[in-house]
Amino acid sequence: MPLCLITGGSACGKSTFAEGLLEACSVPRYYIAAMRPVSDWDRKRVARHRAAREGKNFITVEKYTDIGEIRLPKRGCALLECVCNLCANEMYSPNADKDAAAEKIIRDILALDAQCETLFVITNEIGSDEPAGFSDYINAVGRINAALAERADCVYEVVCGIPLRIK
Amino acid sequence: MVLIIGGEGAGKRSYARSLGFSDSDMADAVIDGRSVVYNAQDMVLAEPSRVNELIEKLSEKAVVICNEVGSGLIPQEAKKREARVAVGRLCCVLAQRADKVVRVVCGLPQRIK
Numbered sequence: 638m639p640l641c642l643i644t645g646g647s648a649c650g651k652s653t654f655a656e657g658l659l660e661a662c663s664v665p666r667y668y669i670a671a672m673r674p675v676s677d678w679d680r681k682r683v684a685r686h687r688a689a690r691e692g693k694n695f696i697t698v699e700k701y702t703d704i705g706e707i708r709l710p711k712r713g714c715a716l717l718e719c720v721c722n723l724c725a726n727e728m729y730s731p732n733a734d735k736d737a738a739a740e741k742i743i744r745d746i747l748a749l750d751a752q753c754e755t756l757f758v759i760t761n762e763i764g765s766d767e768p769a770g771f772s773d774y775i776n777a778v779g780r781i782n783a784a785l786a787e788r789a790d791c792v793y794e795v796v797c798g799i800p801l802r803i804k
Numbered sequence: 805m806v807l808i809i810g811g812e813g814a815g816k817r818s819y820a821r822s823l824g825f826s827d828s829d830m831a832d833a834v835i836d837g838r839s840v841v842y843n844a845q846d847m848v849l850a851e852p853s854r855v856n857e858l859i860e861k862l863s864e865k866a867v868v869i870c871n872e873v874g875s876g877l878i879p880q881e882a883k884k885r886e887a888r889v890a891v892g893r894l895c896c897v898l899a900q901r902a903d904k905v906v907r908v909v910c911g912l913p914q915r916i917k
Binding site for chain 1: 807809811872873874875876877879883885887888889890891892893895896898899900905909916917
């Protein structure tokens with residue numbers, strides 16, 4: 638039930654930190670992967686993350702949209718990676734309701750959290766660079782982050798591998 | 805080694821000056837005899853594949869200054885995408901090795917290690 642949000646820029650060490658938090662939990666430990674690998678770049682990232690999780694006794698659940706539909710077989714701790722992928726999948730899939738995506742994702746994450754001892758959610762800081770379009774997407778991720786942070790028991794920003802607790 | 809990070813124009817070099825370094829001690833994205841290197845991200849962006857070599861050289865400096873990048877959308881262009889991840893990793897390794905890590909926001913230094 639406690640919710641912990643972990644944010645930071647690209648390659649700042651978020652996953653390593655979050656996996657450490659999950660490892661400290663008792664089993665079962667679920668790793669919920671929301672990244673739909675489509676390019677070689679994606680597959681490389683997935684392989685890298687998978688290798689890092691090796692031997693950590695995580696049960697991997699791949700779910701790219703509608704994570705509110707997940708039914709965990711047994712109560713445990715979970716790590717969801719990550720809000721940005723989930724939001725892109727929800728907003729840019731066929732028949733997507735773009736405007737409703739942010740609210741839906743927040744509801745889905747809270748539904749998942751209700752089944753967890755603790756849910757760790759990884760997100761990204763994506764709104765602090767030169768604008769490159771996709772403002773509705775950037776805005777949706779920002780709104781999800783803010784809504785989750787408001788409900789979260791703890792929020793960390795990871796900077797150069799250093800976790801800074803901001804809530 | 806002191807690692808100073810922050811956004812563009814955040815006041816990172818001013819902070820380095822407050823540590824007693826002068827502008828003549830500061831090298832702009834180049835490794836030479838000077839004790840401070842700034843714009844470390846530019847060296848990674850120029851040659852992302854040589855990031856490990858760069859990390860070793862920068863580890864010997866008194867002060868390394870690097871812009872925080874990676875808080876925007878993933879770039880479409882493959883080289884930029886790789887470079888961005890490489891800058892992130894460089895900062896993680898340098899932060900691990902550093903005696904002190906300072907993040908400068910709006911000119912205000914915040915010691916995070």
